[in-house]
Amino acid sequence: MEITQLVFVAFIAAIIFIIKALKVVPQQNSWVVERLGKFHAALLPGLNIVIPFIDRVAYKHLLKEVPLDVPSQVCITRDNTQLQVDGILYFQVTDPKLASYGTSNYIMAITQLAQTTLRSVIGKMELDKTFEERDDINRAVVAALDEAATSWGVKVLRYEIKDLTPPKEILHAMQAQITAEREKRALIAASEGRKQEQINIATGEREAFIQRSEGEKQSAINRAQGEAEAIKAVATANAQAIQQVAQAIQSAGGMEAVNFKVAEQYIKAFGNVAKQGNTLILPGNLADMGGLVATAMSIVKSQK
Numbered sequence: 001m002e003i004t005q006l007v008f009v010a011f012i013a014a015i016i017f018i019i020k021a022l023k024v025v026p027q028q029n030s031w032v033v034e035r036l037g038k039f040h041a042a043l044l045p046g047l048n049i050v051i052p053f054i055d056r057v058a059y060k061h062l063l064k065e066v067p068l069d070v071p072s073q074v075c076i077t078r079d080n081t082q083l084q085v086d087g088i089l090y091f092q093v094t095d096p097k098l099a100s101y102g103t104s105n106y107i108m109a110i111t112q113l114a115q116t117t118l119r120s121v122i123g124k125m126e127l128d129k130t131f132e133e134r135d136d137i138n139r140a141v142v143a144a145l146d147e148a149a150t151s152w153g154v155k156v157l158r159y160e161i162k163d164l165t166p167p168k169e170i171l172h173a174m175q176a177q178i179t180a181e182r183e184k185r186a187l188i189a190a191s192e193g194r195k196q197e198q199i200n201i202a203t204g205e206r207e208a209f210i211q212r213s214e215g216e217k218q219s220a221i222n223r224a225q226g227e228a229e230a231i232k233a234v235a236t237a238n239a240q241a242i243q244q245v246a247q248a249i250q251s252a253g254g255m256e257a258v259n260f261k262v263a264e265q266y267i268k269a270f271g272n273v274a275k276q277g278n279t280l281i282l283p284g285n286l287a288d289m290g291g292l293v294a295t296a297m298s299i300v301k302s303q304k
Helices: 002-021 096-101 106-123 127-132 134-152 168-250 254-271 289-303
Strands: 022-025 029-035 038-043 046-049 055-062 066-076 082-093 154-165
Touching: 002 022, 022 029, 029 096, 038 096, 055 096, 066 106, 082 106, 082 134, 096 134, 106 134, 106 154, 127 134, 134 154
Parallel strands: none
Antiparallel strands: 022 046, 029 038, 029 055, 066 082, 082 154
């Protein structure tokens, strides 16, 4: 009976020993094992075997990226303005041994260092720059934290500012400044619009005047060319008429026809004197009509 009890106890002890010896580490986790109080190994994900009662799991670390909310704090800018800053930090454990023995609490260490670094960076900037250069602030905090966290087995991936809250008085002043800037831009835009409108009107009037002057110039040129063509046509017609008259005079019986035409016109002209109120200078021997005709005929002959 006693042997059976011993076997049973030994069996139970063996089961407990096996359970204690087998350690299953989840994915993206790492367990630090101490042997007799001294660091022995960092267990990888999967099934691991340890020595019960000699080895113990001292620390368990998550190897995933961890978001850490950095508590809000008041920072003083370069121009002595209080600024409430709230941020979030992302880190990842890269060395389980250093994360276990490099610091007593790496999360608190990272949080405190993030706050002090942020105060230092904000203190070097003026209030307006803090809103414009958030990326520079984030990079400065990450660089300072990553350098210090290396000895803690932690990799700081990034830091993001969630909110920047200045005092209410500063907010009202900033809002008034923004309103003034918008009104200024609106006035400038309106004046630029009026200026452009005046420029467009002046340009249109100038182009219209140029078009009118060009039209008048072309019209004058056309009139001058028309008058020149008319004068040339009249001159050509007169020249042709004179040439035809000369040819007719030189032909047979032409001189007699000219004599007859001159006498006819001469007599007709004197016949119109009594019908019109014209003032004429007449020869003294007006009764001698035959002499007058003979005089006109002699003139025509002399011209020939």
